[in-house]
Amino acid sequence: TRLSTLYPHIPPSAIESFHAHLASSTRVLALLGAGLSASSGLPTFRGAGGLWRTHEATDLATPQAFSADPGLVWQFYSYRRHMALNVKPNMAHYALAEFAKKMPGFQTLSQNVDGLSPRAGHPAEQLKLLHGSLFDVKCHNFFCNYVETANYTDPIVPALALPTDEDVDLTTNAAREASREARELDIADISVALPDVPETALPHCPSCGGLLRPGVVWFGESLPAGVLETVDAFLEDPLGVDLILVIGTSARVFPAAGYIEIARSRGARVAVINTEMDLPPGQLTKDDWFFQGDAAVIVPELLR
Ligand code: BV8
Numbered sequence: 197t198r199l200s201t202l203y204p205h206i207p208p209s210a211i212e213s214f215h216a217h218l219a220s221s222t223r224v225l226a227l228l229g230a231g232l233s234a235s236s237g238l239p240t241f242r243g244a245g246g247l248w249r250t251h252e253a254t255d256l257a258t259p260q261a262f263s264a265d266p267g268l269v270w271q272f273y274s275y276r277r278h279m280a281l282n283v284k285p286n287m288a289h290y291a292l293a294e295f296a297k298k299m300p301g302f303q304t305l306s307q308n309v310d311g312l313s314p315r316a317g318h319p320a321e322q323l324k325l326l327h328g329s330l331f332d333v334k335c336h337n338f339f340c341n342y343v344e345t346a347n348y349t350d351p352i353v354p355a356l357a358l359p360t361d362e363d364v365d366l367t368t369n370a371a372r373e374a375s376r377e378a379r380e381l382d383i384a385d386i387s388v389a390l391p392d393v394p395e396t397a398l399p400h401c402p403s404c405g406g407l408l409r410p411g412v413v414w415f416g417e418s419l420p421a422g423v424l425e426t427v428d429a430f431l432e433d434p435l436g437v438d439l440i441l442v443i444g445t446s447a448r449v450f451p452a453a454g455y456i457e458i459a460r461s462r463g464a465r466v467a468v469i470n471t472e473m474d475l476p477p478g479q480l481t482k483d484d485w486f487f488q489g490d491a492a493v494i495v496p497e498l499l500r
Pocket residue numbers: 228229230231232234235240241242243246257307308309327412413414415416417418419443444445446447448449450451452469470471472474489490491492
């Protein structure tokens with residue numbers, strides 16, 4: 197097959213056995229991670245220059261960080277909104293969307309907040325965004341339930357417009373380091389170079405006047421209730437699960453990563469698609485498939 201020529205290390209027998217199993221499957225899960233969008237041009241969290249490599253970036257995805265410095269956290273998310281809006285879904289996003297249309301028993305669990313699966317036309321009822329979306333915003337006040345979905349305004353407020361190199365005061369040494377190259381690679385530097393954004397200039401709730409926040413799930417926050425229930429129902433179905441595709445994820449964030457072992461306990465075989473063997477040790481058994489390489493190349497071949 198084309199895949200064997202592109203990736204000679206993948207034995208044709210593995211592809212054939214995978215296709216045979218897929219053809220006899222009716223209930224299939226896919227767990228998606230940042231690696232799926234890597235080929236579209238979005239940095240992963242653990243890749244070179246990953247968002248989490250610098251401590252600040254890790255801290256930014258928490259309620260504490262937002263309460264402490266909403267301007268900085270909004271700069272982080274505004275930058276990621278901008279990046280995500282300026283890239284396109286890749287062939288794997290489209291292949292997953294087309295496959296969902298062919299298999300009603302296929303459910304996609306995405307950890308990605310980049311909006312690329314929805315933009316690829318993935319049927320909404322077969323796509324669970326476990327960690328929300330960069331393009332949802334909601335009120336920060338717990339008593340207010342104001343939510344905006346599909347807010348693609350970039351920048352979301354003028355004060356969050358990304359600086360061009362001219363704007364950034366490159367006279368200071370720190371700002372010089374936060375050059376465009378560094379900014380592109382590592383989010384934490386951007387906070388060095390950007391001027392503070394006053395809270396009054398941040399997005400505010402039209403309903404209660406409070407601050408709006410990105411509609412993503414931060415660390416320490418629970419996943420959207422409806423999503424958890426739907427995933428649990430799928431996993432608890434007496435019909436069991438035939439297969440789980442684990443695509444472009446280091447499977448270290450929970451409860452999302454926990455779905456792999458739960459699916460296995462419901463009878464699923466596991467197919468990992470990743471540029472490296474990145475799963476925690478022991479997570480792969482001899483019954484599993486490991487297709488090493490770019491998801492954007494491998495997934496379309498596996499789902500054809
Ligand atoms: C919860 C949205 C509890 C935001 C994200 C201590 C304190 C507090 C919590 C915890 C704690 N210890 C553990 C926890 C639980 C915590 C957690 O799991 N922490 C981890 C770090 C251990 N989880 C939580 O806090 C969750 N909530 O537990 O709440 C609770 C319960 C009840 C009631 C109240 C509270 C919430 C977790 C959600 C966090 N939000 N995202 C944002 O994006 O800014 S997580 C974020 O990072 C992503 O969504 C994603 O999930 C994760 C990154 O993982 P990946 O997608 O896998 O990306 P990564 O870079 O790691 O890997 C990329 C992979 O792709 C690599 O393997 C690479 O090899 C591969 N790859 C690269 N290129 C390619 C490729 N593969 C194929 N092709 C390529 N081209």
